[in-house]
Amino acid sequence: MTEGKKRDQTLGLVANNEKGLQVDQALGLVVSGSVEKGTEVRLDSQASVEDMVVGRYVTIAGKKRRFFGMITDISLGVTDPEIAVSPPDTADTFTAAVLEGTATYGALHVLPMLTLGGEATAITEGPQPVKTVPSHFSRVNLASESDMELVFGKEDESRFYIGNPLDMETHLCLDLETLVKRSNGIFGKSGTGKTFLTRILLIGMLQKSRAVNLIFDMHNEYGWMGTSEGGQRQVKALKQLFPESVAVFTLDEENSRRRGVSTDFVVKIGFEEIDPEDISLLRQTLNLTEAAVEAVYQLRRKLGRDWMQKAIDLNDSDETRALLAEMSIHESTFQNLKRGLATIRRLPFIVSRSPVDAVKQIMEYLDRGMNVVLEFGRFRDIAAYMLVANMLARRIYNRYQEKMEASMGGTVAPPTPLVITIEEAHKFLNTEIASQTIFGTIAREMRKYNVTLLVIDQRPSAIDEEIMSQMGTKITCLLDNERDIDAVLAGVSGKNELKTVLARLAPKQQALIFGHAVPMPVPFRPRDWGTAESYKEFTRGNNYAQKAEKDIKDLFD
Template sequence: MNKLAGPLGKVIEGSLSRGLKVLVRDENIENYPVGALVVIKGTKHHYLGVITDIGIESAGETVKSFYGSRIGNELKDIAMDAIKDYVNTRFIEIALLGQSSGEMPRSADTIPNFYSDVVEVRQEDIKVFFGEENQKNLWNIGTPKVPGESTVYIPVDIEKLIELSFGIFGKSGTGKTFLGNILAGYMILYDDQKSSVDKESKRLRLLIFDMHSEYSLKLRDNKGNVIADGIASMNLFSNKFLRYTPDLELAKEAGLEELRIDYSDLTVDDLRLIAPIFGVSEGFLEHLGEFASILKRDKRCKLGDLWIWGLILDKDSEDKMMKDIEGRKILDEIKKRTNVEDADKLRRMILKVIKDRLGPSACSSFRSQTAKLKQLLNYPYTYITEEEKQTKKSSIDAIVDNLVSENGRSVVISMGKYEKETPLYMIMANLIARRLRERILSMIVRGEELKTKIVIFLEEAHNFLGRETYRMSPFGEIAREMRKKGVTLCVIDQKPSELDDDVISMLWTSFVFTLTDERDIGAALMGTPRASLLRKVVPVLERQEVLIHGEAVNFPVVVKVLNYKKAAEIFKEHKRRKLDLVRQIMEQG
């Protein structure tokens, strides 16, 4: 597996909780990266371990005696070179992960004897401790980090992965999206494979909120260069995904479905979640529930489900809305409900009602803060009237239909040119999630069973599942209530410490790319055995290297994630073999 021969070193001290200290025989300590797997040959068991630290200890007094003497530097260097092997000891520290003595491997609960050999990981060891790809539930995710070069692969159990919510964490540019695409591909293949042998099995649907259009269009490197097709734009999977976007030009150019927002679907909580991003004051948010209630139901306003327009409508807004067919439709509907022809007049009337009912302070807050919400006018909106609802389905309903239907497809929401518009992203995600949750709950109430299993990929998850937002967002409810009903989350974030602790504790597998903030590392490793030892591994991971721990792998392991192009070849090869098989069966009648 690698080019280092013989034992790498010997165990000389340590404990299960503190980790083992191993003296290294190899003169070149640079061969031992943190995060690499090793095997320790105990007397009874073979142990799997991961290098968590590396070091050199020198005979300090010798070095001091050298450098305090009046010997020329050149001769000092010569002398030190001659004795360097005597004056330093090279050691590695190892966290014990698993143990095996022929039977099924399990978490380590013993430690190897003193002076046990530490050896390189062989292919057989990987098979014993991690299993082997079977292209059913187990799919190769990458090569393990080892001292030297690795040519074996670590499989991830896709079945276990999707059974429970999981997380992908890491700083920007570390490879989260590459991994997300690969996992999504494997999930589709897993589902194909499973449904071909078990017709009764629930079909898998993915709902991917794709901020940077790297699932729906093209995957890009850190410099913005196109690397490959995103999973949903691969020909191979084109019949598996529906791609939606609020970017109407992109929809036209790339053949995606348009996704317009119907603000009448927004709740007060939805607005509360996004309003701080627009810079709306706390005072305004405190009154927001009352504002909404007045706008919806006060006999002078009577805006009903168009209440949000009551916040932002004035002469400028009206002018802007008049340029858009959807805007004109909304204005007509508002006039019909309020019997007020002019937007400025309507605005004055609303302010008066608010002043009458809530006082001048609330009115002043309303007047000054609502201007900040006019950003909503820049997003693609729509309104479906009650009459239209009889014949026309909203995009969100179509999305939910696909997700819950046996014959539906997975869905990707591509943000297109709105990739930096966090409020729009949050609005869309919350609306879809809420509608999905409501649909599932209504099915359950009707005694129907959800016929699909749904995995929701949620980028920038702290916007929905943070400490402040978790209780307000429908994703919080999905995370809490929906697992047993067949909906799980793939939580993707750069700052896991900003997620609510409840959310972290619901993640049963985590893919942790490099993180440097101690709080983020702590959050990403919550619940991992030997977390205190593995903490040292996370900050030194290189790009594309990920620490995987949890249900989907037998033991925590650092993996160099498959090159995406290679993964794409695997997808194609698998598909081709499946088609060959179908052809054979058909030829045999």
């Protein structure tokens, strides 16, 4: 270093870093703040305000402990209001250079979220939630890789790498065993990458959580081949990567065969399996009146298990009229109901008597630790989806409940934790019907019976508030509707700051995760999916290939 350069550094004259920010670079000093609103940091004159990014992580070196926080806002300030009124002439670069960083400065709003080190608990149990603010003039630095690792963890037996915090190389790792203990949600506008994110999370769960998944796959994207955004290329899905632990069930055999999917089971649903609760759930979709729904319960009571078949078979005769009069069901109500039931009956997977009990099959697979993807084939309309998902989930949940109660008695082991993935969740979990569907119950009662939900939705504001509040971890891609943003962030500390971050996510491949499974809210870029390289990465921990090799070796030795 030349003498001149050395002196320049002592005077703080070194020009702005042309390469942008470096990890661990000093940014500035804390000048004010509060626990509730976060801290104000005045930028050093060497750090350019244009290099700062909302959502970046910083560490603040307090006197007794270090704080880990996120930049939530960036602003420009002047010490003297007169400067803003009569700024220097644009040609006067000298005055502008002098004022930069002194009378005019950049300021960061940093929300401290965790403390690193300091107290005994922070040393033994890792980062702790923040309960104070750093003292005046504490130095603020960009978070280093090692700090990030301390906060976001390393990939290990229970932690799964889901992506990178924005603009960083660090791996964001989720403790999936913790994650699946509660219901979780993935939100985002259509086309923001919810499906890709869900695939990644599902793979993580099947590799590292010891839970099994039941996926109601409305758009046939999770079991076999899915399409990338824009539909230009085919991307692999779960069964292609993990054939030994994923089974694909289908409601539409023909469609699955045409798509070249190797299915394990074709699901048929018998009339007798449909309960009045299933119909009442579909009231809006089937355009039924309140009275018609009421009539369903009466018919069930009167006609028994076969009520649906019998009700459809009732023809326009005096006997029918007498029967209806006996139950005080009005003729027009009955016609309304009949039309609705006919819609259901037209679904090809509904048969008068199912040869095999689909629920039993699913349970068998789940008990073996297999993950089940239920494809809907061509039956993508919401009525079919709601009917099937609700019906199957309810009966599976009942089985789990029985098993769990048996295990409480101490005779058998508790069932493997189950995660049920549902799409278009607001249709099941809106305020009107959340109390009637089994998903409402699962979301509220959570893990008591070892069953939790993974909710995928694009309209979180339509989901019942109570259910949203019970979700452990939420991952959200870009949302731009104010009500949706409010619904997702309800009850999170630093909500306003996170709003800024959420609204600035890129429309694709960026998401914000917060809640139970992460120590603090993190905007991140999900892992790559769709390239040969990425598949290799995902299946690296997969012992399937090794097992096959071992089997071959054993066979020939």
